[in-house]
Amino acid sequence: MVGNEEAASLLSSDGNTDYGGTSRMTELGPITPVTLAWHNVTVTTKRSERILLDNISGLALSGHLTALMGASGAGKTTLLNTLLVRNLHGLNVEGRVTVNGRELGKEITSVSGYVQQDELFLSTLTVKEHLSLQACLRLPGDYTKEKRKRRVYQVMTQLGLLKCQNTLIGAPGIRKGISGGEAKRLTFASELLNNPAILFCDEPTTGLDSFMAESVVRVLARLAHSGRTVICTIHQPASELFSLFDRVLFLAGGRTAYIGPPAKALAFLDRCGYPCPDDYNPADMIIETLALVPHEEEHCRQRISQICSTFLDSDICEGINVELKESEQIGVYPSVRRRAPLSMQVSALLRRSFLDNLRNPSLTRAKILQKLIMGLFLGLLYLQTLRDNPVRVGIANVNGALFFIVCEFTYATLFGILNFLPADFPLVVREYHDGMYGVAPYYFARVLSYIPLFTVDGTLLLHLHYGFFQYVSRFLSRKMGISICPSFPIAVSVAGPMLTLLSLTGGLYANVGELPKYIAWVQYLSWFSLEKWIARVIEMCRHYYRFGFEALAINQWSDVATGECYMSDCRMADAVLSQFSFAKENFTLDILLMLLYIVFYYLIGCIGLYFRVKRARYPIVRDPFNPSRHCFTHITAQHYDKILLSRPRYETEAMLAAKRDGLAVVVCGENFSAADVVSTLQQRDYNAALLRSSVELWKQKYPRGLLTKTDQDKLDIVTLAAQHAENTRPSIEKPMTA
Incomplete structure (x- = not known):
């Protein structure tokens, strides 16, 4: 635990207290109050031109907690996405969204935080570790280590996370961790690290009981009253929660039905001819009034049109229009958040990946056990023939063993990686669109984190498998590089056929010198031929069938003394190599090709991941019984x-x-x-x-x-x-x- 004196130091502000009258002090330091306004926003689908939002205007004020409410299909999510400039693919958007009178576009991400409905964390991290790594990714590079530590302590204190700071986050049904309420507060804490002026929240109370839901809304109200602009979507809040909002916006059929204080909403509907019973939840009553009832759609549309038209002619709407005009004249803009430097991004992501790998021991044990069994079996399989007379009867066996080494590490690594990177995809999509880091730093850090894992199990297999060979001393000094450089294929469905095709042109099953011209070019795409470089250099990949097999064959047979020919099996070293159309002179070329292949395949993987992340629209939740999972009603x-x-x-x-x-x-x-x-x-x-x-x-x-x-x-x-x-x-x- 942090001592009292250190706690006082950590809770102190970051320094400058002269704000020129344009900033407000919060628990995390000064922020510039902002007014978020939307003017005549119309959103239609590109294909059917269906109207999702119909010429709506409104604003969210600094120091206010604003709730977006309405029946299903009213346009709440569409409005939130329009304000965030996210998930607008396939939509036509007209109108303006301004921050203190200035249109920011996608730069709104740099002045705001977005608390999404689903919590996505690495379950193997503790609360404090998660926030510390998030601070490295979210805060600018000029923040010192002490400043980042202070900010993490401040947000944990503000959101009541100190008691669970050393607890693993966990995952429901998989690993015991923090509670649902603590997970929701941790999501808020992550977004508050950079002290945003605007905070968007999508269904912050989903999956929580009534007590925790009220607790979360009170946290939002406290954050808003400290000077931030807080906007959230919410469904059917209890009466107590409804009264906590400073301003509510009801949408109906893509139009604004009401925007203003909650206390005046019922009075407005009463004037429209729809009074609320005394013992009825106000939010329930309003949403039911604005909903489309099956078999009564026409009547409901007339009612909605009447309410929306009445609001446009009301004094409340006139006051909103005055506020919209005033928001255009503010002229004070919040500072744009800068992304952490590239080196800090890679460092934080690498540390996170290492921690995740280290705290998944079951996976590591399974991989080592698999390599142990495979190595012993294969070593014993080839032991007798190689021990009796390796030159006379073992050439084919040695070549087969060499080729299998390339195959084993290729398939094991390729499909092993498929178990890692896809699991990270939802989290990467969210953090990328939050502007925390680019795809390249994540890809580079994740690949580096796998090197120790694949090096250990690869070395174990080689010791056992190749250790039974008579030529073990020649190989052990050159084998370390065979177990690194994992690759991430973009399409799992093509991985198997691709590897089969490349292995068939690797030189063992067919002589590469006798391949037809129309198919011979495939051998140069095959990584099974560069094995000599794999066996010599630690940085080399195991992914090159055709060249890998050639390389291992040269490495194996180049120094073997010449001998007799036995039946059709050649015994001279050159003859053994020429039997497969291999040549010693290709060694330098193979080295260069290996380097090119490493760059090429990783570049293709990174580009593919970039486009997948950029085009992704919705987060994918892994646990079907996560309390925050989307699903339809149980009725x-x-x-x-x-x-x-x-x-x-x-x-x-x-x-x-x-x-x-x-x-x-x-x-x-x-x-x-x-x-x-x-x-x-x-x-x-x-x-x-x-x-x-x-x-x-x-x-x-x-x-x-x-x-x-x-x-x-x-x-x-x-x-x-x-x-x-x-x-x-x-x-x-x-x-x-x-």
């Missing part, structure tokens, strides 16, 4: 026939049905967590048998072939909920789409 157990309604029509009817069944507090909203599904089902005595029964009825009524992808996803969710209710976790994690 399909009682209303499975309504599941085929399209969104948002389905969700509207689902909410109404939930109201009738007394489940509104859990189901009202757009997304639902699997944990809430199971918990509520158990409370309502909706057991696994009932769930499975409804699933079977659903399958009988609507065969799989007639279901759309979205419908099938919903069916999968109900099936998973039934399995989970029986305490049976699915063996295969199936992604679910909301």
Whole structure:
């Protein structure tokens, strides 16, 4: 624990206190208050030209907590993405988004933080380690180590994370760690490290119980009242939470139905002719009034149009227009956040990768055990023939062993890497779009972190496998480089056929000198021929079949004394090499080609990863029972026939049905967590048998072939909920789409 004197030092501000009257002091230092405004924003789809947002205007003030609310399909997520300038692929956006009167575009990322609905962390890090590494990636390079340490301590203190600072973050169902509320606060802490002037939050209370939800909203209110501009989307808050917001924005059909203080929202609807009962949740009542009810769409649209038109003519809207004009005249702009220097990015990412690898011992043990068994088996397989007369009867065996070495390390490394990098993809996508680092620093650091792992298991296999050869002294001095340089293929589906093709042209199965011209060029793409360089130099990759096999053959046979020919098996060293169309003179060329291959394949991998990350729109969550996972409502157990309604029509009817069944507090909203599904089902005595029964009825009524992808996803969710209710976790994690 930090002592009192050190704690006082760590909690002190970063220095300068002269802000010229334009900054406000927060617990983390000064910030420039900003007003985020959107003017006449219209968003349509490019293909169908469907209107998602219809000429809406509004603003979020500094020192205010603003909530975006509305029924499903009202446009909340679209507005949030428009303000963030994210996930707008396939959309036409008109209008302006300004910060203190200035249009920032994608640079808004540099003055804001974005707390997304799903928490994505490395489960092997502690809270303090995570925040320390995040500080290295988020804070500018002129921050000293002491300043970064002070900032980490400040955010942990502010968000109540000191007690769990040395606890592993963990993952639900995989590794025990911090609680759901602590994980949510850790997400806030990560975004607060650079002390942003604007904080966006997407569904911050999803997956939390009522107490934790209120705690999170109070944290948001405290952050806003310290001088920040805080905007969040939220579904069906309790009455106590609704009163904590300084300003609420209700959307309906892509239009603004109300924007202003929560206390005045009910009075406005009362004037429109829709009073709220005294014992009713105000947020529930407003959203129901603005929702589209199935079979009553036309009437609902007329009601929404009337409310939106009334608001545009109201004094509240006139006051908003005055504030919009004033926001254009502010002229004081927040400082743009600078990215950490490249060296610090690589250093932090490398440290994070090393910690992650070290704290996954089961994977390391499995790889070493596999190499141990494989090495012993292969060594014993070739032992007798090589010991009896290696020159007379063992040439073919030695060549086969050499070729297998190249094959083993190629396949093991390639498909081993596929177990690592794809698991990082959701986290990389999020951090890249948050502007924390580029793809190249991540790729370089992750590859470097694998070198010790693949070097150890590779060396073990070679000691056991090649150690049984009579020529062991020739090989041991040159073998270290064979187990490094892992590669990341962009498409798993082409990896197997590609390796098969390259191995067939590697020189063992077919003489490379006799290949037809139309296929002979493939041998030069094959890494199985550069094995002499692999066996000599520590930096060399194991990925070059054709050249790798040639290299190992030269290394093996170049100094072997000449001997007799036995039947068709040549015994002279040159003859052994020429039998496969190999030549000693190719050694220098093979070295150069190996270097080029290393650069080429890693460059291709980095470019492929860059385009995948850049085009990725939605985070992928790995755990199907993560409390923050998106999923649809569990009332399909009682209303499975309504599941085929399209969104948002389905969700509207689902909410109404939930109201009738007394489940509104859990189901009202757009997304639902699997944990809430199971918990509520158990409370309502909706057991696994009932769930499975409804699933079977659903399958009988609507065969799989007639279901759309979205419908099938919903069916999968109900099936998973039934399995989970029986305490049976699915063996295969199936992604679910909301």
